[in-house]
Amino acid sequence: GAVVSQHPSRVICKSGTSVKIECRSLDFQATTMFWYRQFPKQSLMLMATSNEGSKATYEQGVEKDKFLINHASLTLSTLTVTSAHPEDSSFYICSPGTLNSYEQYFGPGTRLTVT
Amino acid sequence: AQKITQTQPGMFVQEKEAVTLDCTYDTSDPSYGLFWYKQPSSGEMIFLIYQGSYDQQNATEGRYSLNFQKARKSANLVISASQLGDSAMYFCAMRRSGGSNYKLTFGKGTLLTVNP
Numbered sequence: 001g002a003v004v005s006q007h008p009s010r011v012i013c014k015s016g017t018s019v020k021i022e023c024r025s026l027d028f029q030a031t032t033m034f035w036y037r038q039f040p041k042q043s044l045m046l047m048a049t050s051n052e053g054s055k056a057t058y059e060q061g062v063e064k065d066k067f068l069i070n071h072a073s074l075t076l077s078t079l080t081v082t083s084a085h086p087e088d089s090s091f092y093i094c095s096p097g098t099l100n101s102y103e104q105y106f107g108p109g110t111r112l113t114v115t
Numbered sequence: 116a117q118k119i120t121q122t123q124p125g126m127f128v129q130e131k132e133a134v135t136l137d138c139t140y141d142t143s144d145p146s147y148g149l150f151w152y153k154q155p156s157s158g159e160m161i162f163l164i165y166q167g168s169y170d171q172q173n174a175t176e177g178r179y180s181l182n183f184q185k186a187r188k189s190a191n192l193v194i195s196a197s198q199l200g201d202s203a204m205y206f207c208a209m210r211r212s213g214g215s216n217y218k219l220t221f222g223k224g225t226l227l228t229v230n231p
Contacts, residue, residue, distance in 0.1 A: 032216035043206060043221045044160075051216075091158055097216035102148060102167070104215045106160035 003027050006094060006107035013084055013114055021079045021110045023094030028105070030096030033077035035069060038091040038109075050077060084114040117142045119207050121222035128197045129230055135182070136192040136225045138207030146212035149190040150219065151181065154204040163205075166190060167212065197229045 003026040013019050023033065032051050036044040048064075050056035050071035058064045066088075068080040077096075081088055094107040118141045128134035140149065147168045153161040166174045166181045174181045182191040190209075194201055207222040 034218055038158075043223045044219075046218055046220075049218060093158075093160065095160075095219070098214060101215050102165060102212075103162065104150065104210070104219055105162065106152075109158045109160075111158070 004094065004096060004105050004107040006092075006110050008110060009108060010111045011113070013112070015085055015114055016083055018080055018082045019084055019112060021081075021092055021094075021112075023077045023079070023096070023107050025075050025096040028096055028098065029074040030071075030077070030098060031074065032097035033069075033071050034095040034097060035067075035077075035079050036093045036095065036106075038093060044093060047079075081112065084112070086114045088112065089114045117144070117147075117209055117211075117220040119209055119220055119222035121207055121225050123225045124223070125226045125228070127228050127230060128194075130199060131196055133193060133195045134197055134227065136194070136205050136207075136227065138190045138192065138222060140188050140190060140207075140209050142209060142211075144211040148210050148212055149181070149183070150208040150210070151179070151190075151192045152206045152208065153201075154206060154224075156203070160206075164192070194227075199229050199231060202227060202229045 005024045007022045035047045038044045047062045048056045048058045056069040071077040093109045120139045149166045151163040164176045164179045166183045178195045180193045204224045206224045208219045210219045211217045
């Protein structure tokens with residue numbers, strides 16, 4: 001299957017600071033990138049969808065100014081959590097997509113803890 | 116809109132036995148795909164099996180099989196000969212057909228525990 005990496009795998013930051021999470025599709029050209037958030041003992045919830053070179057589309061209830069998504073190339077997308085608060089502590093997972101494949105792969109996830 | 120329902124928050128199975136994890140869905144898309152993923156405690160999402168809505172036969176992948184009943188809108192996962200390593204969270208998901216650039220909608224998941 002496709003190789004998708006995320007960095008960092010774990011991050012602890014102080015309230016009010018910003019954190020950037022990188023997602024790379026190493027052998028896969030991702031025309032679309034999905035960003036999910038998963039709280040403990042819950043399912044994955046889609047936060048936003050981005051297409052390479054264009055602005056992201058955010059799901060209802062997700063603040064676009066707080067969760068900045070950049071999808072500048074077919075192999076790299078970033079999610080920046082700005083002015084993080086403890087309630088942003090969660091597991092963030094990226095998932096690249098393309099028209100040419102039915103398979104849907106996921107990055108290994110980033111566990112964010114805001115203190 | 117799409118909706119996935121997994122009614123079993125938790126399931127227990129004895130090692131070497133078979134277990135069925137339930138999944139029902141609802142969609143207005145005429146063509147769609149159904150997925151099952153395994154999520155161990157590490158958090159990674161592991162793809163298990165895929166069923167297209169127009170596939171005539173039920174999908175199988177090793178010990179995993181998908182019992183697809185289109186008229187009943189169900190896509191249950193059957194795991195045969197359970198192993199201790201099968202203990203994990205299992206998610207059913209669906210997406211409209213056309214490629215992986217369409218979003219997945221997930222169910223709430225079922226936590227499977229395999230007992231020795």
